[in-house]
Amino acid sequence: MPSSLATNVRTYSLFGELGDLPDVVHCETIAARSQVNDWELASHRHARLHQVLLLAGDGGRAVLDGRAIDLTAKSAVNVPIGSIHSFSFTPGTQGWVVTIVAEMLEAALGEAEDVRQVLKRPGSFASDAALRAVIERLFSEYAARDFGRAQMLRALCGELLGQVARALPRSGDSAARTNVLFRRFEALLDARVAERHSVADYAAALGISPVHLSRIARAATGKPASWLIEERLIREARRNLIYTNLSVATIAYTLGFSDPAYFSRIFTRATGLAPRRFRERVLRGS
Numbered sequence: 001m002p003s004s005l006a007t008n009v010r011t012y013s014l015f016g017e018l019g020d021l022p023d024v025v026h027c028e029t030i031a032a033r034s035q036v037n038d039w040e041l042a043s044h045r046h047a048r049l050h051q052v053l054l055l056a057g058d059g060g061r062a063v064l065d066g067r068a069i070d071l072t073a074k075s076a077v078n079v080p081i082g083s084i085h086s087f088s089f090t091p092g093t094q095g096w097v098v099t100i101v102a103e104m105l106e107a108a109l110g111e112a113e114d115v116r117q118v119l120k121r122p123g124s125f126a127s128d129a130a131l132r133a134v135i136e137r138l139f140s141e142y143a144a145r146d147f148g149r150a151q152m153l154r155a156l157c158g159e160l161l162g163q164v165a166r167a168l169p170r171s172g173d174s175a176a177r178t179n180v181l182f183r184r185f186e187a188l189l190d191a192r193v194a195e196r197h198s199v200a201d202y203a204a205a206l207g208i209s210p211v212h213l214s215r216i217a218r219a220a221t222g223k224p225a226s227w228l229i230e231e232r233l234i235r236e237a238r239r240n241l242i243y244t245n246l247s248v249a250t251i252a253y254t255l256g257f258s259d260p261a262y263f264s265r266i267f268t269r270a271t272g273l274a275p276r277r278f279r280e281r282v283l284r285g286s
Contacts, residue, residue: 024153026099027142030055030089033097039089045222048102048235050119051079052164053095054127054135060089064122076127078164081105082221083122096135100157103239108158115165117183125167134160181206182220185213189232196233196256199225234270237263241279248275 030053034041043063059072063086064079071077071089079085081102100108109116138156141149188202197205202225203213210225217225233255240251252263268274273281 024104024150025101025138025142025157027139028097028099030093030095030097034087034089034093035091039091039093041087043084043086045082045084046079046099047223047231048081050081050100050102050105051077052098052100052135052160053077053079054132055093055095056132057095058090058093060087060093062087062124064124067122069124071124074127075124076131076164076167077124078119078122078168080120080122084222085122096139098135098138098157098160100161102235103242104154104157105161106235106239107243108154108161115162118165118168119161121168123168125169127167131160131163131167134163181208181213182216185217185225185228189229193232193236194254194256197229199229202229230266230270234267237267237275238271238278241275242282251275 039060053076055071055073055075057073059070059075062069062071062077064077065084069077105119109119134156138153138160141152141156146152184206185202188205192202199210199213203210206213208216214225217223217228221228223231237251237255240246240254241248244251246254248264249260252260255263257263257266264275267278271278
């Protein structure tokens with residue numbers, strides 16, 4: 001998709017919702033949001049959410065990063081974080097949408113194999129009984145709110161992501177279009193998240209100019225490199241707040257901040273919640 005268009009695509013947290021995802025995972029039917037929008041979801045992207053859709057009946061059409069795909073019953077769709085996508089469903093289409101927040105995605109995937117890179121590719125594939133079964137179990141666990149719910153949802157998300165990665169093609173046009181420099185930048189962000197490098201630092205590590213790096217970042221995500229650096233830092237802070245018992249001050253120091261109060265201001269500006277308030281909200285949701 002041309003970069004000039006990518007910069008104009010709206011970015012949502014959960015379709016039109018701008019708040020943080022308050023749960024380990026979010027499960028809803030395709031009809032829940034598409035029906036009230038006349039079964040049409042215009043082009044948009046999610047800044048920190050990964051989605052898996054499974055159609056149980058009828059069909060429609062998806063556009064994933066500029067590539068149109070016809071959907072039929074039993075089609076499954078992988079929508080990675082940052083991927084530009086739109087849907088036009090046949091009225092009455094049945095199916096499920098599983099939305100996984102970035103921190104949950106990282107916890108579920110770990111560093112095993114090359115699953116993470118495969119899941120970064122948007123695409124559609126024919127589902128099987130095993131994929132439908134794990135999604136149905138996810139929806140059942142999500143609705144039940146039984147003891148150990150969060151742990152069960154994490155485990156089921158891991159199983160779902162593994163099945164999706166197995167089903168997605170691991171070569172072809174989508175992989176060929178992947179920007180090698182941007183993937184290297186992403187890898188550096190993951191490796192140096194606690195070092196608080198600037199755009200110039202990352203550009204030097206890649207052997208390019210800061211302007212070129214921001215141009216690459218905008219083409220891939222619609223955001224400048226500086227925004228991606230801060231977003232990765234905030235994502236790591238969120239992960240620590242959710243999955244560890246570290247104090248806010250300790251998390252701040254771990255992420256390279258000498259002043260915990262400054263870290264709290266940065267986090268609040270980015271998320272709309274102070275670190276302690278964010279942790280309390282997530283714990284209640286879990």
